[in-house]
Amino acid sequence: MKTLVSFSLAALVATGIASTATAQQPPVQQPNVSPTTVPVSTQIAMCTGCHNIPGYQASFPEVHKVPMIAGQSAKYIANSLMAYRKGERKHPTMRSVAVTMSDADINAVADYYSKLGQAEPAPAKPEHTPPANVAALLQKANCASCHGENFSKPIDPSYPKLAGQYADYLYVALKSYQIDNNPHIGRGNAIMQGMARPYTRAELRVLANYLASLPGELRLIEQSRFR
Structure with missing residues (x-):
């Protein structure tokens, strides 16, 4: 009997130590990968008020047209949202939206916009040779090696299509890397x-204006502010 009591006490003590040790462990951070339970029509309601209104401009932290994302690759859109969620891309409004989204939410929205308003493929090459000063700036960072010769066919879908995007947005985006x-x-x-970083701000503006002038596959699909 004494042996049984001793064994029971020992077991209780051991269990208590194990429970205390478990309780002291920091909670494991689970990745935000839960499947979306929100219809994509609800998810995009956070997006359409800016990205689907003609001429709509961001006012903070800088003023520029909100970029066209319809027709952009799904992988690029998803990577961008995840970067806002992590804080790797800084923008208060975009971060406040992205932190509410699971990976599945992000992928659903990215897939929706990548297929929205699909256009004819952009020409394989720009119709006109860029002016010498622009060609020199493009060559300086070998931009076409990643974004494609027509700047609409990147070598990897995680890179953005640039052709036809708003010039003021492209300028702000390029400047943000500096x-x-x-x-x-x-x-x-x-x-x-x-x-x-090797470019001056004036050179970034020249690049942005040129890229915006090219025919591209990005579209603004208009939707009402009030739905």
């Missing part, structure tokens, strides 16, 4: 930081 230690502006992609 900015450090700003809580509201900046992008942490090491490759693009290396590509963008």
Whole structure:
């Protein structure tokens, strides 16, 4: 009997130690990969108020037209949203939206916009040779090696289509890779930081204006502000 009591006490003590040890362990952070339970029509309601209104402009932290995302690749859209969620891309509004989304939500929205308003493929090459000063700037970072000769066929779908995108947005996006230690502006992609930083702001504007002038596959699909 004494042996049984001793064994029971020992078991209880051991269980208590194990429970205490377990309780002291920090909670395991689960990745945000839960399947979406929200219809994509509800998810995109957060997007259409900016991305589907002609001429709509962001007002903070900088003023520029909200980019066209219809026709952009799903992988690029998803990667961008995840970067906003992680804080690798800084933009208060986009981060506030992205942090509410699971991976499945993000992938559903990305897939929706990649197929929205699909256009004819852009020409394989720009119709006109760029002016010498623009050609030199494009060659400086060898932009076509990643974004394609027509800037609508990137070598990887995680890279954006640039042709036909709004010039002021492209300028702000390129400039953001040059900015450090700003809580509201900046992008942490090491490759693009290396590509963008050698340019002056004036050169970035020239690049942005040229890329915006090219025929592309991006579209603004108009939807009412009130649905």
